[in-house]
Amino acid sequence: MRTKREDFTLQSKAYRTNRDLPSTYTVNYQEALDWLYATQTFGIKLGLEGPTRLLREFLAFPSHRTKVIHVAGTNGKGSTCAMIDALGQGLALRSGLFTSPHLIDYRERVRVNGLEITKEKTANLLTELRELVADWEHHPTFFELTLALGMRHFRDLDCDLIVLETGMGGRLDATTAIPADVCVLTPISLDHTKWLGSTLDEIAREKAAIAIKGKPILSSPQDPEAEKAIRQITNQTQAPLTFVKSPLLGYSLSLSGEHQKQNAALACEAIVAAGLHLSFDVVQHALQHIQWPGRFEKVNETLILDAAHNPHAAEALVKTWRTEFPKKKADIIFGSVEDKSTDAVLSKLSEIAKEFHFVPVNSHRGLAPESHAVEVKSVVHSDLTSALDATIGRPTLLTGSLFLLGEAKALLSKNKFRTTSQ
Missing domain, CATH: 3.40.1190.10 (Mur-like, catalytic domain)
Structure with a gap:
């Protein structure tokens, strides 16, 4: 039985050996990206x-x-x-x-x-x-x-x-x-x-x-x-x-x-x-x-996207919301991944929340939306689209994960979205 490493090595050589192509052959963009994304199986390696x-x-x-x-x-x-x-x-x-x-x-x-x-x-x-x-x-x-x-x-x-x-x-x-x-x-x-x-x-x-x-x-x-x-x-x-x-x-x-x-x-x-x-x-x-997407990004008059995913960032986000919208509370669309201080983030965001809308995150590390617990009124949605539909026309903040922001921006711009663990 081959190991994952051996399998990947064979796949990596396939475009030359299996198709009898010259070593100078250049794959198309999508094929090249498919190969790169497959390397995520090697995980994260820290070292120089x-x-x-x-x-x-x-x-x-x-x-x-x-x-x-x-x-x-x-x-x-x-x-x-x-x-x-x-x-x-x-x-x-x-x-x-x-x-x-x-x-x-x-x-x-x-x-x-x-x-x-x-x-x-x-x-x-x-x-x-x-x-x-x-x-x-x-x-x-x-x-x-x-x-x-x-x-x-x-x-x-x-x-x-x-x-x-x-x-x-x-x-x-x-x-x-x-x-x-x-x-x-x-x-x-x-x-x-x-x-x-x-x-x-x-x-x-x-x-x-x-x-x-x-x-x-x-x-x-x-x-x-x-x-x-x-x-x-x-x-x-x-x-x-x-x-x-x-x-x-x-x-x-x-x-x-x-x-x-x-x-x-x-x-x-x-x-x-x-x-x-x-x-x-x-x-x-x-x-x-300067433009930098996902940092209190105003999509329209009622929808804000922000990448806050830890307590310190959530605190800064709350301050910014209060400055920009001093008399308004937010419908918060929230999704998160593992290895984050999610409870502390939600506690901080609750200060400006009218209602939470919990959604899944398109990542293998995504947390189940029903796992979140807050004292503020909350709703669990099966997908991001339903949460966005439910908050149309209301002051809305979408936050919790860069992966969620990427999915939202792709959905709103009708572009294809492909997540990554790195």
């Missing part, structure tokens, strides 16, 4: 040896002149990365942005100057990767392959700036295999406890370990326990640490919420730490026009 080898052999390490800014944290990573990217573009730099997960389309993860990698380039690079790793004893994961694809794309386009968002943690996250010029920590809270540790101290240590000797590392204000851990790790690493404690004031931001002003301050300091100069006009234009 595999990603380092993959990046080296795929010629995906950045050139020495490229500035790399590496962002870790629990909340605000995506928004902060998007702001750094926008500021870089405002300075007329060719800026590569790597983020995860995607909401609807896989290609959202890899962008240069705001443009997603094309389907043709994605298929070409995945074909190369498929050939490269076909005989490897330790097969790269979905995330590692995606990182290699993104970094090679950035190198091919000769990016001046690369902004990297960690997938999970920091110390052993695949993105840490790439040498950074500046490291950034957004607010840290309990999340991914199965992998990173059960205490704030443990999680902060994992994330702060992206620090590099002699390279600046910037941090948002942190919980005292997290701050202590960050100071200890950066001191051991001999990485100069700066806490950016004041929010950015005097600018108009397109992203809603007071917490975004803190993210903006962190993004500006990261650009400066990379040796770049910012003017008022560059900052204003970049932050006023």
